[in-house]
Amino acid sequence: MKHEYDYLIVGAGLFASVVAHKATQAGKKCLVIEKRPHAGGNIYCETIEGINVHKYGAHIFHTSDRMVWDFVNQFVEFNNYVNSPIANYKGKLYNLPFNMNTFYALWGTKTPEEARKKIEEQRKQANITEPKNLEEQAISLIGEDIYRILVKEYTEKQWGRKATELPAFIIKRLPVRFSFDNNYFNDRYQGIPIGGYNVLINKLLEKSEIKCNTDFFADRKHWESLAKNIVFTGKIDEFYDYSFGKLEYRTVRFEHEILDCANYQGNAVVNYTDAETPYTRIIEHKHFEFGEQEKTVISREYSSEWIAGSEPFYPINDAGNENLYLKYKALADRETNVIFGGRLAEYKYYDMDKVIQKALTVEIR
Numbered sequence: 001m002k003h004e005y006d007y008l009i010v011g012a013g014l015f016a017s018v019v020a021h022k023a024t025q026a027g028k029k030c031l032v033i034e035k036r037p038h039a040g041g042n043i044y045c046e047t048i049e050g051i052n053v054h055k056y057g058a059h060i061f062h063t064s065d066r067m068v069w070d071f072v073n074q075f076v077e078f079n080n081y082v083n084s085p086i087a088n089y090k091g092k093l094y095n096l097p098f099n100m101n102t103f104y105a106l107w108g109t110k111t112p113e114e115a116r117k118k119i120e121e122q123r124k125q126a127n128i129t130e131p132k133n134l135e136e137q138a139i140s141l142i143g144e145d146i147y148r149i150l151v152k153e154y155t156e157k158q159w160g161r162k163a164t165e166l167p168a169f170i171i172k173r174l175p176v177r178f179s180f181d182n183n184y185f186n187d188r189y190q191g192i193p194i195g196g197y198n199v200l201i202n203k204l205l206e207k208s209e210i211k212c213n214t215d216f217f218a219d220r221k222h223w224e225s226l227a228k229n230i231v232f233t234g235k236i237d238e239f240y241d242y243s244f245g246k247l248e249y250r251t252v253r254f255e256h257e258i259l260d261c262a263n264y265q266g267n268a269v270v271n272y273t274d275a276e277t278p279y280t281r282i283i284e285h286k287h288f289e290f291g292e293q294e295k296t297v298i299s300r301e302y303s304s305e306w307i308a309g310s311e312p313f314y315p316i317n318d319a320g321n322e323n324l325y326l327k328y329k330a331l332a333d334r335e336t337n338v339i340f341g342g343r344l345a346e347y348k349y350y351d352m353d354k355v356i357q358k359a360l361t362v363e364i365r
Contacts, residue, residue, distance in 0.1 A: 003228045005031045009208070010223075011218045011233035013041020014352060015205035015342035018359035019231050025205035026364045029224060032205060033214040037206055041233075041342075042313075043352070045196035049258055051293045052196035053285045056300060056311070058269055059197065060288075063186040063353030069189040071356060075203035078191035081288055082327060084182040085269035088277075089149045095182050096271065097175035098146055106145055112178035119143045119176070134166035141174045154273040157280050158303045159250065159316075167318055187353075192288045198313045229365070233342040236328045247347055248305075249312035255279075255300040264296050278302060293362060313346045 007023050009016045012034035020030045038044050042056040060083045063069055072078070095101040103115040122143025133136035134155065135200050138147045151174070152163050159166055175184075183190075193200050217238065224230065227349040232239055237247045268287035272279060279300040286296050306312050315321065325347040332340045339362055343350050350358075 002022070003226060005029045005209075005227040007229050007231060007279075007341065008033070008197065008223055008227035009231040009233075010341065011041065011142040012036075012039035012201070012205065012212070013342060014043055014355045015199070015234045015359045016041070016231060017201050018356055019339070019362050020182075020208045020343065021204040022360065022362065023364050028364060032208050032210045033216055033223060034210065035215045037212050039202040039210060039212065040198055043197040043201070045198050047196070048256070048297050050293045051286045051295075052289060053256065053293055053297050053299070054197075054283065055254070055256075057254070057299075058077040058283045059352065061187075061192065061352055062185040062190040063351075063356060064187045065353055066189075066191065068353045068360075071360070072193075072200060076195065076199040078189075079194050079289060080190075081192045081268075081290075082190055083184040083269065084267070085184055085271055085281075087150050087154075087265050087271045089273045093148060096150070096175055097184055098142065098150070099177040099182065100180045101182060102146075102150075115178060119146070123277070125333070128271065131168040133164045133168055134170050135163035137168035137171050137205060138163070138174065141171070146174075148232060148252050150273050153275040153327045154271060154280060157275065157278075158314075160305055170317070172251050194289070196289075210304055228337065230337055230338045231362075232340050233345050235344045236325070236332060236340060239340075239345075240331055244324055247324055247328075248316040248321050250303055250314040250316060251306040251310045252313050253302040253310075255287075255302070257298050257300075259296050259298060261296060261322060262292070262294055264298055264320055292323050308321070312344060314349060315343070317348070323348070 005030035009020050009032040011031055012032050020032055023030050044055050045052040046055045061078065084098045087096050094105050100112065102111045102116060107118050109118055110117045119142060122145060123140060126139045127145060128136045128140040133141050135152065138151050140161050141286045155256060156163055175259045216234065265282060265284050268284055269281060271281045281301050283299045286293060286297055340346060341358060342355060
């Protein structure tokens with residue numbers, strides 16, 4: 001059977017765009033279909049008041065993989081933005097990740113040795129040897145004070161569940177840094193594309209045919225008939241018509257607001273770690289690109305349970321969902337002409353550099 005395209009790529013996010021670029025570089029003809037009105041997936045930026053607004057939440061590119069860094073820099077130049085978020089707990093500010101600035105604000109400790117002793121003292125006092133839930137796991141790692149002020153209520157807002165009801169394995173480690181370094185990431189390379197992520201996505205997709213506002217599932221047989229191979233980046237359970245049941249997600253609702261001031265909070269990312277504040281954080285987008293516009297744009301983020309019609313953001317990787325995903329993965333592994341990739345198709349949280357690493361390993365045939 002002769003097909004019109006070599007590849008049908010369902011979705012136009014980062015994984016899909018990298019595979020499309022790789023395929024077109026190999027001389028393949030690609031059709032990319034995207035149900036949203038724009039390409040880019042969750043890294044899409046909308047220009048408001050001259051500011052590149054991260055429409056679906058903050059995305060800070062970071063990697064220690066030189067190959068990945070060189071790959072993205074061939075399409076767009078990155079600035080030298082360094083992620084240094086702030087935590088606001090009931091009006092008091094703390095640096096993230098947990099570092100000497102944080103410890104000084106908490107306890108007045110001035111040396112690494114003083115801070116280490118304080119944390120170790122609280123860990124010993126808790127005497128947790130086999131954590132049974134997230135709360136016990138966190139306290140066993142960083143002690144009571146840091147947990148209560150900077151982890152507990154923020155985590156419960158994110159997950160919509162009590163920390164004592166969440167499995168311990170969700171927190172494998174917590175970043176503790178005994179220096180005055182506020183850089184959140186340890187990766188060697190970090191920054192934001194100058195002009196926003198749309199520049200990167202548009203370059204990756206420039207040789208592909210793209211159709212937005214197009215839902216694969218609305219006319220599945222038609223779209224499948226057009227190409228020899230399919231790259232699928234949507235929800236894997238939907239691909240198999242929820243035959244084993246639905247995977248669970250958390251979603252995020254954004255409130256974007258234009259403010260008639262040049263600088264609202266002095267930082268790109270401020271997390272609100274208390275339970276009383278309904279949103280998890282406020283993003284001020286101009287700080288990602290050192291903007292000097294007269295106005296500013298902020299986004300408040302509200303975490304909630306995913307329901308049909310909302311955007312699935314974060315997989316809920318508890319034991320039940322992981323077992324369900326493995327059933328779908330077993331079906332996917334038997335496919336000969338379908339490639340599954342990305343956050344939804346692989347039911348996992350992905351940093352952007354890891355998405356690119358995975359997409360670059362896809363065999364083009």
